[in-house]
Amino acid sequence: MPIKPEIVEINEKYGAMVIDYRGIEGCFPEVSTIINKYEDLSEKICEVCGGKGSIKDVGGWLTAYCTSCYESAQAEHEEMLAVRKAKQEREFTGGCYSCGTQGAILRDLGNEVRIGYCDPYYEKVKLNVEERERRANELFSRFKPHSTDRICLRKLNKKFS
Numbered sequence: 789m790p791i792k793p794e795i796v797e798i799n800e801k802y803g804a805m806v807i808d809y810r811g812i813e814g815c816f817p818e819v820s821t822i823i824n825k826y827e828d829l830s831e832k833i834c835e836v837c838g839g840k841g842s843i844k845d846v847g848g849w850l851t852a853y854c855t856s857c858y859e860s861a862q863a864e865h866e867e868m869l870a871v872r873k874a875k876q877e878r879e880f881t882g883g884c885y886s887c888g889t890q891g892a893i894l895r896d897l898g899n900e901v902r903i904g905y906c907d908p909y910y911e912k913v914k915l916n917v918e919e920r921e922r923r924a925n926e927l928f929s930r931f932k933p934h935s936t937d938r939i940c941l942r943k944l945n946k947k948f949s
């Protein structure tokens with residue numbers, strides 16, 4: 789019995805639309821051509837206003853934005869970070885996360901994570917943070933949507949943390 793052609797799922801992956809289907813490839817090549825065309829277009833159309841865009845990174849999330857919507861999203865993201873940072877500072881008790889010693893300092897660990905460490909513990913943690921950032925940057929520089937090595941920076945960071 790032939791497989792009934794059907795769209796199984798439509799979702800967003802790494803900023804682009806991804807359509808999962810079955811029973812189409814081979815039997816209906818023209819349909820898979822249309823699907824591929826719109827998947828590719830979804831990387832070039834701003835998700836907010838429908839203008840001309842490309843995949844951009846805002847706080848580790850990949851989204852298709854035009855220049856002005858990207859700037860707005862970036863500004864909104866930075867404002868959110870500032871609010872979070874102020875809250876962390878208000879709630880920080882001064883104790884080191886690793887050894888409990890008072891007099892620790894809130895350290896920016898990248899990936900929007902800030903944790904209080906004393907100097908000796910921060911020296912150890914810092915090396916991991918630098919290595920993780922180096923690897924994330926390296927992979928992002930090779931990033932191409934709809935290729936086999938699509939990378940979501942946030943996932944990547946999580947993987948190495």
Ligand SMILES: [Zn+2]
Nearest residue numbers: 834837854857
């Ligand atoms: Zn836009």
Ligand SMILES: [Zn+2]
Nearest residue numbers: 884887906909
């Ligand atoms: Zn400590």
